[in-house]
Amino acid sequence: MVNIIWVMMAVIGILYAMFNGTMGDVNKALFESADDAVMLSISLISVLVFWIGLMKIAEASGLLEGMAKLFRPIITRLFPDIPPNHPAMGYILSNVSANMFGLGNAATPMGIKAMQEMKKLNPSEEASRSMITFLAINTSSVTLIPTTVIAIRMKYESVAPTEIVATTIIATLISTLGAVLVDRFFYSLRSRRMQ
C-alpha cells in the first residue's frame, strides 16, 4: 500500500505539472527535498545517539522494566502478544511518555527501539499485531502539552495561548481510543480470515 501511495504522489505530481506549467517548481523541489531529507537524517543522528545511549543505561539498570511493571495492567491488555517482562514494553512506555510530554525528539528513538524489540519477537517482513497497535497509538499522537502550537499562539499574541491544552487532550484521548478500537476491529477481521 505504501508503494502505491508513493508512486501515486510522484506520478500524479509529474503529470499534473505537465499541464499546470509547474515543471520548474517540481524540478527545484525534487532536489531541495532530497537535501532536506539528508539534513533531517543528520540532525536525527544526535537525537538518536543521545536518547538510545541514555535508554540503554535505563534498560541495563532495570529502570525501564520498573516503569513497565508500573503500567503492566494497561499495557499487557493493549499488547497481548508481548510477554509482560519483555524489554519492548519498557520502550513502548518510554515512547508514549515522551510523546505525552512533548519530547518529540526523544519519542522517535524510543519508538524505533520498541519496533526493533517487537521484531525480535516476530522476525518476519510482515508487521505483527503489536506493531500495528503501536503504530495506531503513535499516529493518533498522545500529547499532553502541545508546545509548538502554544509557541505559535504566543507569537500571534493570543489572549490565552494555553487554552487549547484541554481541547487538545480531549481530542487526543478520543482519537487514541478510536485508533485502538479500529485496530482491534481490523485485527478481528484478520483473524477471522485466517480461520
Next chain:
Amino acid sequence: MGVITTVSTWMIPCIILLVLLVGTWKRVPTYETFVEGGKEGVKMAFSLLPFLLGMMVAIAIFRASGAMEAFVSLLSPFLGLIGVPSEIVPLALVRPISGTAALGMTTELIGTHGPDSFIGRLASTMQGSTDTTLYIITVYFGAVGIKRMGDALKVGLIADFIGIIASIIVVTIVFGS
C-alpha cells in the same frame, strides 16, 4: 504558562539525572553502555536516510506541482458535507502526509484568523492532537525492515480522521462556534 515552560525545561535534565543515578546505583558501566547504545543510534540514522529521502521527494513533487492543492479542493466539498469548515479542510487533508506543510498551514491559519478565533483554536487543537502518519510509518517500519505493513496505514489514516472529527466537536462544544 510559566509552569509549563518550567516543567518542559526541567524535564529532560531531570530524566538524565534519574537515569544516571539509578545506573550508577545498580553498578551499570554507564559510560560504556551509553556509547554502545549510541553506536546503534548512528546506524539507525543512516539506515533511515533512504526511507526519509524517498518519501520526502515524492511528497515534494506532489506539493510543488500543485497537485496537492488540486487534491484538497477536490475533496473539500465532501468534507464540507460532514461539517468540516472549509478553511480547515486543507490542514485536515495534509496533516497525515506532511508535518512541515501542516505546521505551515496551522501557523498561517492562526495568523490570518487570529489565535483566539474559532478557526485558530480548531487549527491549534488539530495540529496538537494528530500526527504525521506517513512519516511515522516510514520511519518506524523502515528502521526495522518491515515490508508488508498489513492494516497499519489504514488504521493510522482512520485514526487521523477520528482525530479531526473529534477536534471539531470538542472545540465547538468547549468554545462555541
